[in-house]
Amino acid sequence: MIKKVYYALLDFITFGKGIPVVINNFKVRLPARYYKYFPKNYEEENFSFFKEHARPGMTTLDIGAHFGLFAVFFQKISNGIVYAFEPTRETLKVFRETVDINKCNEKVHVVDMAVDKEPGTANFFIHPTVGGRGNTLVKDAKLGMTSSSYEVKVTSVDAFAKEKGIKVDCIKIDAEGAELGVLKGATNTIRRGRPIILLSIHPEPIQSRGDSLGEIWDLLEEYGYRVLLDGREMNKSDFCNATNLFDVHLVPR
16 A cells, blocks of 8 residues: 555656666666666666667567567667567556657557467466566466466467568567467568567476477577577577576577
């Protein structure tokens, strides 16, 4: 109750315009109740990777946009267009607020859909953690998933890119176990545009879905991508034997 009153007061004092914070030297406004949510060095490697490869006016897909931190970052750094996908209902409210208070409404397009191999609908499972972390298309008891779920619309990268008539320059994928499906559904987009890719790997949910790290590795090789972890190129053995969450950066060969 005290926290609610505190954040309501912050909203009032700031006229609902959020609170400015600095994350990895990037200035962004966050909704008052979440301004302490991200540490100042949050996913520093991903911020640096995008800065290194950003080009003016690039088009980015942010799959698993959460509160919109990366969507706003991508847009501000590149001055380009971002299509950001987030199917979690409660998270969407915060996401839209983040986009609004950072004045990105015209260039950050919020897409209320999940992304997978093919368009359609699917059950979306909700993790009982504040902020919607772990919400996923994959039901996995090991992650503490409750029975709570609801149906969401699903698209694929290829279907979405074709519908919008866009060439994609960057893709961020944080799909909580649906990584292989997202990548398979992006074949034409990847081969046509050769985008840089920020890929979060979730080994346990991937396995729960019946997919494997080996399949992901083989697909990335087929696409002709180098797989970088902390700036160093990975080999198949290191990639496939990982058991914990890790982020990789994919660069066309």
